[in-house]
Amino acid sequence: MESAEQVQQPARSRRITAAMVAARAGVSTATVSLVANGKTAGRVSEDNISRVRDAISELGYVVDGIGSSLAKGVSSIVILVAPDISNPFFAKVIAGVRESLGSQYQLLLSVTEAGEFPEADDVRRLMSLRPAGLLVDAPNAGFLEDLASPSPLVLLDAPGLAGYAPSVNLDVASGARELAAHLASAGHREVAYVDSVTGTETFALRREAFLDEATARGISVGTGRIISTTIDVGAAASAFADAWPGWQREGVTAVVCGTDTHAYGVLQEARVAGVRIPEELAVAGFDDLPYSATSNPGLTSVHLPATPLGLRAGEQLRRLMEGKPLEQNEVTLESSLVVRGSTAAAER
């Protein structure tokens, strides 16, 4: 069954190695490596470069990522760790990261349960892939302690954690304050808050900035008025269902949510319970997801610049991976309030 025409055979199931390319081009594997990695400048003759290139394309050779990583001590993988992939906000962050990272790095997402970070064990296994770099979105301090990454690392949306690693943050606080001011000027005095249950710093910051400004403006948010749920429409809906009767007795006229997703849950349950939005209850969130323009009614939300967040983080990481110094250790991007129908009531 062996063919006499070895040379004409297309690449078969066997993996093509640098040695095969070298044999075909009549050079050493060292030369193949140099050509395949574009490190030929002043090191490989034009003649050999084209021989090798031909052999590479004829055989369909691709540098083996595993062998290469082992030799180099590092892979070309950039791992993006995030607690909430389902959030549409996140898709935009990813788009930004991809754009700035370019094609020489392979971006892979670490996938966990919604709202959870990988456990210490998962982290170790991830690190054993020797990633070229790590991007961690909305982390908490505990996770970063576990991480102790030897790889270049950039944090996204990690307020107060720039001590752990270079960060690109969102100025969620100013948006939160704008929101408090907006509600105050619309006449709300008794307000509740639906927080995210993950102990993530960005959510603490959103909440605290809102509460500070709200208090300063004469809005009352009692202890029993702060509840938290996972970032999930259904979970937020049922938490709100439980809390609403009490809040209603206390005269609550507005609910602020840590994310738009939580707010959708509140809107959903409010419809079920026959609570008119915004006449009886104003609702607002954070993120300004695309759906917030189509919800019923449109959802007032603190807009956060997702794509720029990914873009800047990718740029910073790239610099780090290339051994270049960072101009700024912490970059902060603006947020702003988008007012829609869900908070329009009290002014009518």
Place this chain on the structure above:
Amino acid sequence: MESAEQVQQPARSRRITAAMVAARAGVSTATVSLVANGKTAGRVSEDNISRVRDAISELGYVVDGIGSSLAKGVSSIVILVAPDISNPFFAKVIAGVRESLGSQYQLLLSVTEAGEFPEADDVRRLMSLRPAGLLVDAPNAGFLEDLASPSPLVLLDAPGLAGYAPSVNLDVASGARELAAHLASAGHREVAYVDSVTGTETFALRREAFLDEATARGISVGTGRIISTTIDVGAAASAFADAWPGWQREGVTAVVCGTDTHAYGVLQEARVAGVRIPEELAVAGFDDLPYSATSNPGLTSVHLPATPLGLRAGEQLRRLMEGKPLEQNEVTLESSLVVRGSTAAAER
């Protein structure tokens, strides 16, 4: 500066290797490998097992993924390729996959532009990581041709493509037919369709099944009535804005969308344009995303079982990776129509 107490030193920045563990436990690296991989049965003495285990935990040793992969010829990575990560539907699929895959495999998501599959080059680089297995969601035939994966491969939501690889599919056609029947019985006769622009089979199937049943029930969907856009609220909104005046003249009273995301765009633009939903125009989608219960009005949608999809696909892949035979090459899961306010009009 060298300490006399070598033994007490905690693991330092240097990577801990099997050789270090072996030295500490007084065994060979072969024995360390056996213990670390749980392959000790009848091959390592109890005594050595516990020595090695102690040394592993004292040093904090983790098997190097790169070295291990190179020696084994395969990594522990399972790559999930999907064209639309931003879709909340997808988060549930992932949850299912994780559950069935267990912790011995590392699930990583391949990240691309929304609606795009990795290019041939990206695919090659992915494959050069020597993944233990591949999961591909909603692929098109072209991508599978490019892939030609030597790794175990399972397709998700890939109707008609089971010839390429074992598949777990959704019976979107029956849901589509239910939807057509629902609209017909509500009196709609002139209907338009907003398709997804990706040439993905599942979208073709949704559309064709709907059109067949619709036609059979006396609904007209002329050629100019089928438009397509990316899976994006804004894109769908503006495509609808362009098409609506013409459709309106032709007496269109219902729009069916390939995904709920498209439908949100239609709802959004309809509000801007002052088109009353469902009185003037009924709208429906596919996926039954969580937001469909909170949109304005609630969105009628074909519910697709996302978590079971991921679960079954993970199970099938796992069997393949473990060299076990599959009981069924193609698994199909049911879909069903959920009727909400967006199509309630014509019956009033």
Place this chain on the structure above:
DNA sequence: CTGAAAGCGCTTACAG
């Protein structure tokens, strides 16, 4: 400009 060789960290026949 070029290639032989060492080395990356591990796993797996193999011989004992």
Place this chain on the structure above:
DNA sequence: CTGAAAGCGCTTACAG
């Protein structure tokens, strides 16, 4: 039950 050794595929000083 155990260890020496080969080998996975590549990259990188090194010597020429």
